[in-house]
Amino acid sequence: MVGGMQIRTPACRPGRPRSAAADTAILAATREALVELGWSKLTLGDVATRAGVAKTTLYRRWSGKNELVVDAVAELFGELELPDRGSLAADIEGVVLQFAAILARPEAKSGLMAAIAESTRDDALRERIRASIVDPQKGLVLEGRARAQARGELPPETDPAEAARTVDLIFDVVAGAVVHRTLVSAEPADEEWVRGFTRVLLQGLSSASVPPGPYGPAAASGTSGTSGTSGTSGTSAASGTSGD
Amino acid sequence: MVGGMQIRTPACRPGRPRSAAADTAILAATREALVELGWSKLTLGDVATRAGVAKTTLYRRWSGKNELVVDAVAELFGELELPDRGSLAADIEGVVLQFAAILARPEAKSGLMAAIAESTRDDALRERIRASIVDPQKGLVLEGRARAQARGELPPETDPAEAARTVDLIFDVVAGAVVHRTLVSAEPADEEWVRGFTRVLLQGLSSASVPPGPYGPAAASGTSGTSGTSGTSGTSAASGTSGD
DNA sequence: GAGCTTTCGATACGAGTCGTAGCGTAATGG
DNA sequence: CCATTACGCTACGACTCGTATCGAAAGCTC
Numbered sequence: 001m002v003g004g005m006q007i008r009t010p011a012c013r014p015g016r017p018r019s020a021a022a023d024t025a026i027l028a029a030t031r032e033a034l035v036e037l038g039w040s041k042l043t044l045g046d047v048a049t050r051a052g053v054a055k056t057t058l059y060r061r062w063s064g065k066n067e068l069v070v071d072a073v074a075e076l077f078g079e080l081e082l083p084d085r086g087s088l089a090a091d092i093e094g095v096v097l098q099f100a101a102i103l104a105r106p107e108a109k110s111g112l113m114a115a116i117a118e119s120t121r122d123d124a125l126r127e128r129i130r131a132s133i134v135d136p137q138k139g140l141v142l143e144g145r146a147r148a149q150a151r152g153e154l155p156p157e158t159d160p161a162e163a164a165r166t167v168d169l170i171f172d173v174v175a176g177a178v179v180h181r182t183l184v185s186a187e188p189a190d191e192e193w194v195r196g197f198t199r200v201l202l203q204g205l206s207s208a209s210v211p212p213g214p215y216g217p218a219a220a221s222g223t224s225g226t227s228g229t230s231g232t233s234g235t236s237a238a239s240g241t242s243g244d
Numbered sequence: 245m246v247g248g249m250q251i252r253t254p255a256c257r258p259g260r261p262r263s264a265a266a267d268t269a270i271l272a273a274t275r276e277a278l279v280e281l282g283w284s285k286l287t288l289g290d291v292a293t294r295a296g297v298a299k300t301t302l303y304r305r306w307s308g309k310n311e312l313v314v315d316a317v318a319e320l321f322g323e324l325e326l327p328d329r330g331s332l333a334a335d336i337e338g339v340v341l342q343f344a345a346i347l348a349r350p351e352a353k354s355g356l357m358a359a360i361a362e363s364t365r366d367d368a369l370r371e372r373i374r375a376s377i378v379d380p381q382k383g384l385v386l387e388g389r390a391r392a393q394a395r396g397e398l399p400p401e402t403d404p405a406e407a408a409r410t411v412d413l414i415f416d417v418v419a420g421a422v423v424h425r426t427l428v429s430a431e432p433a434d435e436e437w438v439r440g441f442t443r444v445l446l447q448g449l450s451s452a453s454v455p456p457g458p459y460g461p462a463a464a465s466g467t468s469g470t471s472g473t474s475g476t477s478g479t480s481a482a483s484g485t486s487g488d
Numbered sequence: 489g490a491g492c493t494t495t496c497g498a499t500a501c502g503a504g505t506c507g508t509a510g511c512g513t514a515a516t517g518g
Numbered sequence: 519c520c521a522t523t524a525c526g527c528t529a530c531g532a533c534t535c536g537t538a539t540c541g542a543a544a545g546c547t548c
Contacts, residue, residue, distance in 0.1 A: 013493080013494070013545095013546085014492070014493050014494075014545075014546050014547070015492080015493035015494025015495065015544080015545065015546075016493075016494050016495045016496080016543070016544040016545050016546090017494085017495080017544080017545065017546095018494090018495065018496095019495080019496080022496090038362070038364070038365040039361055039362070040362060040365075043533090043534060043535085044534090044535080044536090045534075045535085053496080053497080054496065054497040054498065054499095055497095055498095055536090056496075056497075056498085056536095056537085056538095057495080057496060057497075059536070059537080060495080060496090064535095064536090106364065106365075109361075109364040110361055110362075110364045110365055113357060113358075113360055113361035113364065114357075114358060114361035114362075116357055116361075116427055116428060117283055117353075117354055117357035117358035117360075117361055117427075118282070118283070118284060118354075118358075119427075119430075120282070120350065120353040120354045120357070120427060121282035121284075121350075121354055126430055129428070130428075130430075134428060134429075153450070154449065154450070165440065166440070168429065168431075169437070169440050169441060169444060170444075170449070171424075171429075172421050172424040172425040172428075172429055173417060173420075173421045173424075173441070173444065175420075175424050175428070176417075176419075176420030176421040176422070176423055176424030176425070176428075177416050177417045177420040177421065178420070179420055179423070179424065180415075180416040180417075180419050180420030180423065181416040181420070183360055183361075183363075183364060184360060184373075184378060184416075184419070184420075185378075185412065185415075185416055186363075186370055187412075193413070196409065196410070196413050197413060197417070200413060200414075200417065200445070200448070201444070201448060201449055202448045202449050202450055203447075203448040203450060204444070204445060204446045204447040204448035205398065205414070205445055205446050206397070206398070206446050206447060257516095257517090257522080257523070258516070258517050258518075258521070258522050258523070259515080259516065259517080259521080259522040259523020259524065260514070260515040260516050260517095260522080260523050260524045260525080261515080261516070261523085261524080262523090262524065262525095263524080263525080266524095266525090287504090287505060287506085288505090288506080288507090289505075289506085297525080297526080298525065298526045298527065299507090299526095299527095300507095300508085300509095300525080300526075300527085301524080301525060301526075303507070303508080304524080304525090308507090489548105490547105490548085491546105491547085491548085492545105492546085492547080492548100493544100493545085493546080493547100494543105494544085494545085494546100495542105495543080495544075495545095496541105496542080496543070496544090497540100497541095497542085497543095498539100498540085498541095498542105499538100499539085499540090500537100500538085500539085500540105501536105501537085501538080501539100502535100502536100502537095503534105503535080503536095504533100504534085504535075505532105505533085505534080505535095506531100506532080506533075506534095507530105507531105507532095508529105508530085508531095509528100509529085509530080510527100510528085510529085510530100511526105511527085511528090512525105512526095512527090513524100513525080513526080513527105514523105514524080514525070514526095515522105515523085515524075515525090516521105516522085516523080516524095517520100517521085517522085517523105518519100518520085518521085518522105
């Protein structure tokens with residue numbers, strides 16, 4: 001899962017086994033370097049020095065910066081969980097907040113996005129990202145969806161192909177929105193934003209300011225009756241279309 | 245708008261004016277190099293050679309690779325338009341398809357994402373991206389929203405602060421979803437996907453399989469098989485995560 | 489323990505890029 | 519004509535890359 005999973009079993013190869021401590025030290029050093037230097041100024045020689053290993057050791061396990069950073073960042077997203085919070089809206093809000101918290105960390109920001117950028121020209125890298133980061137997240141979407149259907153919050157899906165497409169769509173919408181909010185808009189995906197996002201996701205824009213209707217029983221938002229929304233401070237809304 | 249907007253007026257500075265042709269040649273060469281080499285292997289010396297200018301000329305106008313690529317990519321997104329297609333859904337589908345078409349181009353993919361990744365550690369770069377790429381797109385959201393409210397498709401917004409938040413939210417959802425679909429999932433944001441996305445955006449997940457009004461579900465599962473994959477019944481979900 | 493296999497640390501190396509400096513020339517304005 | 523600025527070209531030190539090489543260490547098999 002980390003660098004190579006081919007060894008580990010003692011009865012596999014005769015020689016000296018690879019140091020597992022070196023793996024964790026290298027990955028931790030990579031995250032540390034990402035925080036301090038960012039992607040572009042991160043050098044493998046520096047990571048090796050931080051980890052206390054030789055540069056050659058690093059190159060024996062990872063073929064380059066891309067793969068190393070992906071593995072280092074993937075460990076961050078392994079923390080994601082989806083506890084049952086009682087309603088679909090609460091489940092979404094919970095996992096989105098977790099995702100946003102991870103994405104707010106500097107090592108995740110620069111590392112993940114740069115790796116994705118590189119993956120547009122490197123199929124093997126894209127596959128590695130998908131297997132170690134994306135697919136586990138998609139599993140959470142499946143889990144939450146199944147729970148919601150069991151609760152009756154979502155209509156059960158009859159066509160399996162349609163269901164697969166829907167899951168992919170939801171995943172792109174959720175992950176994409178949080179990533180865009182955090183990295184491009186560079187504003188925090190805090191509780192208030194997550195509440196608004198969840199409302200749009202579940203009920204759509206058409207009923208944006210209309211109180212919840214068909215499916216939203218008490219699930220509007222787990223912790224609050226947000227109906228009042230604290231907006232005041234009227235700066236300008238639709239003033240100049242072309243900003244700047 | 246391109247490299248530097250401080251000159252241009254003949255009565256401003258005495259000496260030889262900068263060649264406007266060089267600007268366009270450099271930006272075009274940058275996009276060409278992005279297509280052939282991608283972000284990581286793109287070198288400023290190579291761009292200068294392609295553009296037929298000296299490397300020093302390039303450094304006089306742009307401080308580095310980041311700024312150059314942002315300007316080169318920004319010209320791509322300048323093509324975005326929002327013609328009135330008669331309904332909010334049609335407007336959304338149209339502009340999203342345009343956005344997806346631009347994002348499908350290799351120079352946009354690797355260039356934009358790498359620049360965004362770098363912008364997490366460079367405030368000036370983030371501001372440049374915002375001013376030249378993000379804000380114009382947000383203007384389209386404002387325009388479409390105003391049209392929809394004029395048509396009565398969306399409730400008119402009373403609180404300006406709330407409206408501004410909603411616009412930001414919509415923008416993050418739309419742009420983020422398309423970017424994630426194109427770059428992370430690495431699948432095309434084609435018409436079928438855009439239809440499904442628009443439906444979720446307007447009506448939410450709760451009414452996912454309820455046939456909406458204007459757009460018939462006839463096209464919902466038309467072309468492209470992709471059948472099988474990802475068991476539906478998966479109540480346990482966690483097991484067969486790796487779909488596709 | 490002897491012998492084999494593999495990993496590890498350290499160093500050195502050619503290749504490539506970076507960003508800048510220097511110089512002479514070209515183009516514009518006073 | 520002269521001042522000023524942009525341009526093309528060359529060259530340079532500094533840095534990183536990825537690899538090769540070497541001796542030493544750590545584990546397995548016998």
